[in-house]
Amino acid sequence: xxxxxxxxxxVSALTVGVVGTLSKAFLNLACRTNVTGAEHLYKAWEDARKxxxxxxxxxxxxxSVMDDPLMWGILPLRSFFSNRxxxxxxxxxxxxxxxxxYSAFFANGKVIDTIRGGGxxxxxxxxxxxxxxxxxxxxxxxxxxxxG
Numbered sequence: 001x002x003x004x005x006x007x008x009x010x011v012s013a014l015t016v017g018v019v020g021t022l023s024k025a026f027l028n029l030a031c032r033t034n035v036t037g038a039e040h041l042y043k044a045w046e047d048a049r050k051x052x053x054x055x056x057x058x059x060x061x062x063x064s065v066m067d068d069p070l071m072w073g074i075l076p077l078r079s080f081f082s083n084r085x086x087x088x089x090x091x092x093x094x095x096x097x098x099x100x101x102y103s104a105f106f107a108n109g110k111v112i113d114t115i116r117g118g119g120x121x122x123x124x125x126x127x128x129x130x131x132x133x134x135x136x137x138x139x140x141x142x143x144x145x146x147x148g
Contacts, residue, residue, distance in 0.1 A: 007104070007107045007108050008108060009083055011108045012083055012108045012109070012110060013081050013082065013083050013086075014081075014108075015105065015108040015109045016072075016080055016081070016083075016086040016109055016110060017080040017081035017086075019069050019072070019080075019109065020069070020072040020073070020075065020077075020079070020080030020081075020086070021077065021080055022069075023069045023070050023071075023072045023073040024072065024073040024075075024077065024080075025073075026070070026073065027070065027073035027074070028073070033073075033074070035074050038074055041058070042076075044056050045075075045079065045085065045137065048135060048136075048137060049084065049085050051135060053135055054135055055131065055132035055133065055134070055135050055136050055137065055138065056132075056136075056137040056138070057132060057137075057138050057139075057140070058087075058137070058138075058139045058140070059139075059140045059141075059142060060139065060140075060141055060142070061141070061142055062141035062142055065095065067141060068089055068139065068141060071139075072087075083110075084136075085137070086110060086137070087110065087136075087137040087138065087139045088110045088111075088112055088128065088131045088136055088137065088138045088139070089110065089111055089112065089138070089139040089140070089141065090111075090112050090114040090124055090125075090128060090138075090139075090140055090141070091106055091111035091112060091113065091114055092114060092116045093113050093114060093115050093116070094116060096111055096113070097113045112124045112127050112128055112131075128140070
């Protein structure tokens with residue numbers, strides 16, 4: 001299956017690249033971080049990057065809206081400016097897609113518009129599955145609430 005089109009591939013790579021670079025700078029300059037087991041993520045990321053049929057699904061607990069972009073700071077810089085290697089994530093419509101400017105920013109940041117409480121049978125989940133089938137990386141952040 002060919003990759004699904006991005007809203008704008010150049011703007012998407014630029015959006016993810018700039019946010020990822022800023023996140024890396026913040027983590028390296030303003031924080032003391034300790035990452036355990038990152039080699040497993042790097043290996044899966046490299047394996048998926050080399051294969052067009054192997055996607056990655058990562059699932060993480062979620063404590064703030066900054067979790068996702070700051071997590072990028074642990075990744076290699078080369079992952080930020082490539083639509084093939086940067087992640088897709090599910091994002092809450094009621095927070096991220098509330099006006100045309102936010103919608104454009106988050107869509108180009110590879111955020112899938114998701115209805116919280118909408119269950120597993122919604123367009124966002126179908127899109128995430130299509131991204132995985134296309135060999136992309138999809139990240140899901142759990143809220144600790146029943147999903148269904």
